[in-house]
């Protein structure tokens with residue numbers, strides 16, 4: 001295990017262990033070719049042949065975007081419960097335990113404070129491994145707390161979505177999180193601080209219909225699926241063929257809902273540039289040498305466990 005749950009601990013970049021069995025190959029969902037795990041890992045989990053962006057875990061994402069991969073996790077005390085005593089093919093309670101064991105996370109979002117390009121920032125990053133990155137009460141509460149904290153500290157807020165939407169096992173309590181996170185984003189907006197929403201693959205449904213679409217700037221990873229209902233549902237509903245590239249980040253950008261599509265290798269730099277550009281008080285800008293050191297020092301090694 002390379003991710004320990006310790007409150008308020010700064011995790012250095014060098015603390016990342018790479019879990020990668022020898023001789024393992026991955027079949028790339030983008031080009032269908034076999035690619036060497038090691039090569040994918042060294043390329044920030046991006047296929048070297050077709051540029052397909054494999055999913056990152058929340059800790060990997062934090063490691064990638066924060067200066068020197070250092071950040072402090074906050075709101076670690078929140079754990080989900082099973083208010084509806086929900087059972088489908090399994091008990092929700094058992095499902096939670098299973099995913100907690102698999103991901104070493106309490107729920108599908110990680111709240112972190114750290115610096116990007118020298119600027120202090122709050123980040124909420126979703127993890128698709130945990131029940132499809134779905135938003136239940138804990139995810140909604142943590143995203144809300146992150147907005148509130150950023151507002152109080154007068155610092156920018158970044159959310160990174162990778163989600164199938166609301167968590168059906170929590171019923172209405174899950175849907176309520178849409179309103180709750182949206183009002184948190186709106187209230188944060190009144191503080192005049194920047195909110196950047198990053199959309200990773202997939203960014204859909206209840207999360208897209210709430211805070212993830214409310215960013216002052218909306219950034220997406222190449223070819224990420226971005227939309228409310230999925231293409232299959234829409235196709236079946238309207239009974240028509242969908243246009244080429246429908247609901248890809250590039251398509252959505254062309255239609256005006258995304259500002260920038262950014263390759264993973266440039267994400268940290270772009271976020272840093274946005275924070276600098278929109279900083280209300282440039283006189284407090286972090287000194288440039290520190291910024292440069294932070295970005296060059298970052299050899300972003302990430303794990304390449306097979307994507308779920």
Ligand SMILES: [Zn+2]
Pocket residue numbers: 028029030031032033047048049050051052
């Ligand atoms: Zn590929």
